Amino acid sequence: MDIDIKSPFWSPAGASGFILDWDGVIAETRLDFTPLREKYYGGRRAMLLEEAHTLAPETREEFFAELVALEMAGAEKAEPVEGARELLAWLNENGVPYCVVSRNCMEVIKRGAEVIGVELPEKTWGRDNSAWVKPDPRALYAAAEAIGADARRCVYVGDFLYDLQGARRAGMRAVLVQRENPEWGAWADVMYPKMTELVAELREPKPLVPWEYREIYARKSEHWLVNASALTFALPADPSPTIDCWLARAAALGVGRIFIEPKRTLSPDDWKKSPSLDPAYMGLPLHEAARRFLAPRFPLAEVVTECEEPLNAPKNSLDLQRYLERKKI
Numbered sequence: 001m002d003i004d005i006k007s008p009f010w011s012p013a014g015a016s017g018f019i020l021d022w023d024g025v026i027a028e029t030r031l032d033f034t035p036l037r038e039k040y041y042g043g044r045r046a047m048l049l050e051e052a053h054t055l056a057p058e059t060r061e062e063f064f065a066e067l068v069a070l071e072m073a074g075a076e077k078a079e080p081v082e083g084a085r086e087l088l089a090w091l092n093e094n095g096v097p098y099c100v101v102s103r104n105c106m107e108v109i110k111r112g113a114e115v116i117g118v119e120l121p122e123k124t125w126g127r128d129n130s131a132w133v134k135p136d137p138r139a140l141y142a143a144a145e146a147i148g149a150d151a152r153r154c155v156y157v158g159d160f161l162y163d164l165q166g167a168r169r170a171g172m173r174a175v176l177v178q179r180e181n182p183e184w185g186a187w188a189d190v191m192y193p194k195m196t197e198l199v200a201e202l203r204e205p206k207p208l209v210p211w212e213y214r215e216i217y218a219r220k221s222e223h224w225l226v227n228a229s230a231l232t233f234a235l236p237a238d239p240s241p242t243i244d245c246w247l248a249r250a251a252a253l254g255v256g257r258i259f260i261e262p263k264r265t266l267s268p269d270d271w272k273k274s275p276s277l278d279p280a281y282m283g284l285p286l287h288e289a290a291r292r293f294l295a296p297r298f299p300l301a302e303v304v305t306e307c308e309e310p311l312n313a314p315k316n317s318l319d320l321q322r323y324l325e326r327k328k329i
Helices: 034-041 057-076 084-093 106-116 137-146 161-170 182-186 195-203 211-229 243-252 268-273 286-294 317-326
Strands: 017-020 098-101 154-158 173-177 190-192 232-234 257-259 302-304
Touching: 017 137, 034 057, 057 106, 084 195, 098 137, 137 154, 137 161, 154 161, 161 173, 173 195, 190 195, 211 243, 243 257, 243 286, 243 317, 286 302
Parallel strands: 017 098, 017 154, 154 173, 173 190, 232 257, 257 302
Antiparallel strands: none
């Protein structure tokens, strides 16, 4: 779908793909895991799947049997989320690739789909047919690749904290639906208390401020963000205090592009000064290392190796904001 919304703003309507949670997004099953947490985890809010390995083998088997029984009981009583059919219709009508990624098992998902009369997309994953479960970002990377979508331009739609955490970790847009939870707002790009509101947004898109630019937008206004996004900064030869700090600071200020000489590499000494960069980046072209570093946190920030006149920004990252202010962007 072609929409007239330009970077640095965004809309879910312009996403390259949608990754959908199942329970609470398409089917409403009203699952309550409190009894399982009380019985097996002493009542604490444990991550049920991730912490199951802490249970004794016989207890773990009993736990999963009860978990499936609970989920299946919910599937038998499932109702479609209001607006879910309209969401799926919009995706199909506009040719937007989508899939389902859930922590439920596939048997439960399939039964729920039968009960509510919804056809599952070809690409549907539960906890038992995927190597990873959300919020592990690898589950979402694999899903995006499977539907042929750019992960950085995907939207994950969920109704729970794990959905938002997975999306953030994967550098995807995080959309919270069917919940009004201010505590989770820090994780979400946008919240729609009702699925019908998301559908309305898709039909009539409006420019939204990306999650990563909320702070600079609030402090410096739309004018700042628009103008900063049009700039290209050249990464200094010896950025201060570190490469990673300089990159993150420039991106957080809304600078749209970072120019890095294509022949520069990330040396061991560079990494020692910037240990927050993944050690696996050592030896890579620096532009590739920078791109990988920025992508999850600042998906709209570009790293380029060609630019006629990049701005020679200050070496010290603490001077970048003053530099932009002096330019009266």
